[in-house]
Amino acid sequence: MKNPKDPRRQSIFDLPGRWMNTMHLARNTHLVAEALAHYLFNLSGSELLFPQGKESIKKHLEAWIGFLGSEPRSSQLLLGQSNPVVEALATSMKRYLGEVKVIYAKSDKRDPEFLLYDTTHTTMHAYVVKPAIFDLFLSAMIAAYFAAVVLVIKVAFSRLLQSAAAFPVSTQAEGKLKAVQKAVQLGVQPRE
Structure with a gap:
């Protein structure tokens, strides 16, 4: 988007094709993954550590974008014990990492450094009224x-x-x- 006042930025809808190009995201993710791998394993040179390229990363990213676009990600919604986004991230990390633990943050009652508000649960009542x-x-x-x-x-x-x-x-x-x-x-x- 060339202009910060572009109408596509003004939308409240989280629609994947409108605000994000998955090809650019896959290219940038592949670049960051290569740079991290070269740094962590102290490698020099231009050999590719991820030869499967951007296509497999693109499919993986499209799946995650579709999932995250369909779930609410507000900070107060992520605090719950059984949030689908947190559970999916933990499950995905458990596939690739040895030790994954989800820790639920609670503020100190006496001197809280931060305060997290829980969601407000409301019930809507609809009645059939007489004409x-x-x-x-x-x-x-x-x-x-x-x-x-x-x-x-x-x-x-x-x-x-x-x-x-x-x-x-x-x-x-x-x-x-x-x-x-x-x-x-x-x-x-x-x-x-």
Whole structure:
């Protein structure tokens, strides 16, 4: 990438073909391996210690890039006892090295030099909710129920007034009864 503001650098996706050329990585890895071998075994000259070349290294690197690209590698995720990245690295090293031991770091409780935070485990709850039309239908049913109750009360009260009108009453009480009946028919609250 020629420009540091290249859009490929702005991606949060860890996609192997976009940000890394495996041929260049294989060439550089082969070069570092040759240099280390020459230094460790105190060899001089230009003979190749890894004659199989870059193709076998390229296949190996592609497998590792594919694996590491599919696993999260955040530092707090690597702290767990059974992390697949740490287990794969330990297994791979055990194939080539004699003694491999995974040591889990814990900070000193009294005077920690560093503090490692563990991952936060969250649970997502998803519910199937009723549609809005259900609320509309339920509101209409409740309104119809209240209207029916009010209608029953009005009919029962008017029948009660009619049956009370059949009994002989004094003229003063008869006037009050007629006023109450008229108020009920008009839907107005009768005065005492």
